[in-house]
Amino acid sequence: MIEIPAHTIAQLLYLVHTDPEELREALGELRAPDIAEALRELPPEAAAKVMAALPFDLAVQVFDEPELTRHRCAIIQLIEPRKVGPLIEAMSADQQADLFREVPREERPRLLATVSEPTRASLQKLLQYPPETAGGIMTTEFVSVPSDWSVEQALRLIREVGGRKETVYAIYIVDPATQELVHVVSLRELLTAEREDNVLDVGNRRPPLTVRAEMDREEAARLISKYNLLAIPIVDDQRRMLGIVTVDDVIDALVEESTEDVQRFGGMEALDAPYMEIGFVEMIKKRAGWLCALFLSEMLTATAMQRFQGEIEHAAVLAMFIPLVMSSGGNSGSQATSLVIRALALQELKLRDWWRIAIRELPTGLVLGAILGVIGFTRIVLWQNLHIFSYGPHYFLLAVAVGFSLVGIVAFGSLAGSMLPFLLKRIGFDPASASAPFVATLVDVTGLVIYFSVAFLVLHGTLL
Amino acid sequence: MIEIPAHTIAQLLYLVHTDPEELREALGELRAPDIAEALRELPPEAAAKVMAALPFDLAVQVFDEPELTRHRCAIIQLIEPRKVGPLIEAMSADQQADLFREVPREERPRLLATVSEPTRASLQKLLQYPPETAGGIMTTEFVSVPSDWSVEQALRLIREVGGRKETVYAIYIVDPATQELVHVVSLRELLTAEREDNVLDVGNRRPPLTVRAEMDREEAARLISKYNLLAIPIVDDQRRMLGIVTVDDVIDALVEESTEDVQRFGGMEALDAPYMEIGFVEMIKKRAGWLCALFLSEMLTATAMQRFQGEIEHAAVLAMFIPLVMSSGGNSGSQATSLVIRALALQELKLRDWWRIAIRELPTGLVLGAILGVIGFTRIVLWQNLHIFSYGPHYFLLAVAVGFSLVGIVAFGSLAGSMLPFLLKRIGFDPASASAPFVATLVDVTGLVIYFSVAFLVLHGTLL
Numbered sequence: 015m016i017e018i019p020a021h022t023i024a025q026l027l028y029l030v031h032t033d034p035e036e037l038r039e040a041l042g043e044l045r046a047p048d049i050a051e052a053l054r055e056l057p058p059e060a061a062a063k064v065m066a067a068l069p070f071d072l073a074v075q076v077f078d079e080p081e082l083t084r085h086r087c088a089i090i091q092l093i094e095p096r097k098v099g100p101l102i103e104a105m106s107a108d109q110q111a112d113l114f115r116e117v118p119r120e121e122r123p124r125l126l127a128t129v130s131e132p133t134r135a136s137l138q139k140l141l142q143y144p145p146e147t148a149g150g151i152m153t154t155e156f157v158s159v160p161s162d163w164s165v166e167q168a169l170r171l172i173r174e175v176g177g178r179k180e181t182v183y184a185i186y187i188v189d190p191a192t193q194e195l196v197h198v199v200s201l202r203e204l205l206t207a208e209r210e211d212n213v214l215d216v217g218n219r220r221p222p223l224t225v226r227a228e229m230d231r232e233e234a235a236r237l238i239s240k241y242n243l244l245a246i247p248i249v250d251d252q253r254r255m256l257g258i259v260t261v262d263d264v265i266d267a268l269v270e271e272s273t274e275d276v277q278r279f280g281g282m283e284a285l286d287a288p289y290m291e292i293g294f295v296e297m298i299k300k301r302a303g304w305l306c307a308l309f310l311s312e313m314l315t316a317t318a319m320q321r322f323q324g325e326i327e328h329a330a331v332l333a334m335f336i337p338l339v340m341s342s343g344g345n346s347g348s349q350a351t352s353l354v355i356r357a358l359a360l361q362e363l364k365l366r367d368w369w370r371i372a373i374r375e376l377p378t379g380l381v382l383g384a385i386l387g388v389i390g391f392t393r394i395v396l397w398q399n400l401h402i403f404s405y406g407p408h409y410f411l412l413a414v415a416v417g418f419s420l421v422g423i424v425a426f427g428s429l430a431g432s433m434l435p436f437l438l439k440r441i442g443f444d445p446a447s448a449s450a451p452f453v454a455t456l457v458d459v460t461g462l463v464i465y466f467s468v469a470f471l472v473l474h475g476t477l478l
Numbered sequence: 479m480i481e482i483p484a485h486t487i488a489q490l491l492y493l494v495h496t497d498p499e500e501l502r503e504a505l506g507e508l509r510a511p512d513i514a515e516a517l518r519e520l521p522p523e524a525a526a527k528v529m530a531a532l533p534f535d536l537a538v539q540v541f542d543e544p545e546l547t548r549h550r551c552a553i554i555q556l557i558e559p560r561k562v563g564p565l566i567e568a569m570s571a572d573q574q575a576d577l578f579r580e581v582p583r584e585e586r587p588r589l590l591a592t593v594s595e596p597t598r599a600s601l602q603k604l605l606q607y608p609p610e611t612a613g614g615i616m617t618t619e620f621v622s623v624p625s626d627w628s629v630e631q632a633l634r635l636i637r638e639v640g641g642r643k644e645t646v647y648a649i650y651i652v653d654p655a656t657q658e659l660v661h662v663v664s665l666r667e668l669l670t671a672e673r674e675d676n677v678l679d680v681g682n683r684r685p686p687l688t689v690r691a692e693m694d695r696e697e698a699a700r701l702i703s704k705y706n707l708l709a710i711p712i713v714d715d716q717r718r719m720l721g722i723v724t725v726d727d728v729i730d731a732l733v734e735e736s737t738e739d740v741q742r743f744g745g746m747e748a749l750d751a752p753y754m755e756i757g758f759v760e761m762i763k764k765r766a767g768w769l770c771a772l773f774l775s776e777m778l779t780a781t782a783m784q785r786f787q788g789e790i791e792h793a794a795v796l797a798m799f800i801p802l803v804m805s806s807g808g809n810s811g812s813q814a815t816s817l818v819i820r821a822l823a824l825q826e827l828k829l830r831d832w833w834r835i836a837i838r839e840l841p842t843g844l845v846l847g848a849i850l851g852v853i854g855f856t857r858i859v860l861w862q863n864l865h866i867f868s869y870g871p872h873y874f875l876l877a878v879a880v881g882f883s884l885v886g887i888v889a890f891g892s893l894a895g896s897m898l899p900f901l902l903k904r905i906g907f908d909p910a911s912a913s914a915p916f917v918a919t920l921v922d923v924t925g926l927v928i929y930f931s932v933a934f935l936v937l938h939g940t941l942l
Contacts (some may be wrong), residue, residue: 242726265725323794323795333783345915349746
């Protein structure tokens with residue numbers, strides 16, 4: 015297990031200011047991802063000096079690390095201008111595009127001027143895709159060969175250009191006339207085939223799996239993961255290749271998406287940087303929006319309570335169980351929501367399956383509610399008879415009311431929690447980002463109404 | 479985008495019972511993962527017939543799909559006994575092990591008897607690792623060559639055995655005397671190297687990254703993702719190779735882990751199968767445990783409320799804002815928890831960083847609380863003055879009490895929500911599985927105490 019110890023970072027920082035020769039040596043022992051990790055912890059000025067001390071090839075690899083994100087953009091402005099062009103030029107196409115996405119719009123022209131015309135053209139092509147699409151994580155560097163080549167010719171090409179391409183393990187066969195993608199072979203298949211065979215005769219002749227550039231990057235991830243691919247080609251309307259998405263980009267995207275999902279599930283906007291790198295004001299902004307929205311909708315609970323003021327004044331004892339019944343509804347709703355969100359994300363469930371879930375969640379909720387109802391009922395009767403607390407002469411009816419309202423609330427929570435993600439998806443929202451907090455509010459308000467209604471029915475004429 | 483349409487499954491089911499020849503043809507057009515997907519929807523008897531109709535190579539590929547999980551085990555018991563041995567024998571080692579993990583213990587000997595002695599030995603080796611470790615997802619099929627071989631020799635070996643190994647894109651160089659792993663080269667590096675070079679001279683000479691078999695599989699995933707590897711070797715104490723973990727296993731593991739995280743975050747035990755495949759009783763079991771635990775701990779809210787019964791009887795109006803202030807504490811706690819859980823999982827934060835988070839979350843919580851406090855205060859004053867609802871003569875003091883208690887509750891929620899994951903991790907629990915529900919309970923109970931204490935301070939002598 016490799017980890018950058020904290021003292022390495024301090025050491026680097028020290029060497030930056032003292033001994034450039036030793037700095038170079040210390041850096042030579044590290045891998046690019048480790049240097050990138052250390053650079054994130056250094057102030058931009060020191061990071062730029064470390065970059066300057068790196069051999070060119072390693073510097074390029076370090077700058078190719080997606081983890082550098084925002085830092086990359088601060089560092090590049092401190093690097094000697096004449097070195098910036100070659101550095102960017104040598105980066106892989108997808109990381110070039112990412113770098114430009116991070117650079118403030120007004121500084122882009124200056125940076126664009128440092129690169130060659132072909133790179134500029136490739137950048138302009140890549141930058142038109144939003145980062146969450148397949149096009150936004152694709153690279154334009156892949157190995158393609160005309161469909162009239164032999165295996166021998168293809169292998170010779172790979173030997174020549176191999177080092178400069180993002181991946182050489184998938185080789186894309188295109189029609190020389192139309193440039194259409196007609197076949198994909200793996201390097202493994204190519205290596206084990208006869209040298210004089212035509213490339214079209216290698217491997218399985220099913221039409222290749224492809225992705226459209228504007229598709230969600232999660233869709234590309236799903237296909238790569240389902241079909242165990244190392245890369246998936248991205249094609250246009252005429253099935254001409256635009257680029258490829260590789261498995262390592264997909265892993266990064268998966269990790270990022272699941273971070274965003276967890277944060278959204280926690281009821282806030284997704285952060286686009288690690289926790290410690292977000293400024294105080296930005297953190298407040300990301301959290302205050304949702305918190306206020308939830309607060310405003312939870313105000314409905316106060317409105318609901320106002321209707322039951324009479325009941326509370328008559329029987330303050332009723333108020334005691336408000337937090338308990340409310341939270342039970344919320345908990346059961348949150349279980350159902352997390353199950354359905356995840357099943358929707360993994361495409362285990364389709365929109366049209368909503369009723370299959372509904373007819374499962376209702377009985378599940380009723381049983382779960384009954385279990386909690388019995389516990390709640392027992393607690394009240396027990397506390398009363400053990401003289402721990404006195405709920406008054408009508409304690410038995412109170413226990414019945416709490417028990418039955420739990421059945422209703424938990425069943426409603428399960429049903430609402432499982433149906434809301436479908437509804438949100440149906441009307442075009444991301445179910446992961448909004449379901450959990452909406453369910454909480456909906457279940458809280460409805461829970462109160464159920465509780466007081468059941469209490470009114472059971473206790474009418476006695477306590478109420 | 480490829481998707482198995484529902485009618486294909488019905489068609490397969492129909493063909494199973496009518497025309498074996500046409501069934502074979504229909505299956506020939508599908509990819510192994512698609513057939514596996516269809517098999518999951520078929521009854522085991524029909525699935526076994528589909529398997530029997532597949533050409534042997536495709537049948538092996540289908541059975542190698544990790545998505546088949548439980549079904550695989552039901553299907554294999556319905557396949558002709560003489561066909562079972564060769565089928566298992568041809569599967570990849572990691573999937574063989576997974577299959578045996580799913581088979582009930584009493585049936586294992588019968589199944590073990592169908593395979594050859596070397597396979598049995600490999601299985602016994604793999605089955606000793608729990609499925610959530612790196613050893614539990616590794617395979618023993620990899621390409622290794624002695625360190626005294628030339629590039630030419632290594633390439634010739636790959637050409638011969640390539641088709642039978644899980645991956646040929648990473649080649650492991652071992653010391654012929656000690657069997658110690660000394661170097662790793664990629665197929666790309668091998669292809670672009672001079673044929674007569676020694677394999678040790680190819681590629682970068684840093685010591686290879688390795689993983690121990692008993693390490694968490696997430697750790698292997700993190701290394702593969704960080705260093706953009708296609709596979710990572712697993713070694714024993716003497717640095718002899720036990721197997722490799724490949725990138726596609728890691729993707730499956732990542733997707734599985736994030737499903738478990740979402741489900742645990744939703745306050746339930748993680749399911750080990752898709753939603754629709756879990757039986758009713760099992761679903762209840764997975765959910766009732768946590769729900770009851772939460773219910774029992776939320777009973778503390780009733781205990782807390784009992785202490786404030788006097789206050790509620792004096793001022794029923796106070797009860798109206800209980801759900802609102804409680805849910806605000808819960809929401810801010812849930813934000814902080816999801817941030818910290820995720821940062822801990824991604825290793826952005828270490829345990830020793832807890833105080834850095836604490837001194838950030840406290841001011842963040844105070845500001846967020848102040849924002850909600852102002853909104854809450856305004857709402858009460860506004861409703862009163864617009865004559866929407868009358869909170870009585872002391873409405874202004876009530877508004878002050880609600881406002882100030884919100885500051886305290888939201889600040890406490892943020893602090894508790896961010897610290898509890900650290901505490902749980904410190905005492906050896908998985909923070910992802912327990913934090914969210916514990917935070918909710920802790921914040922609910924404390925929130926009530928804060929609310930009534932502030933109310934008592936502000937309203938003492940007037941309303942109370």
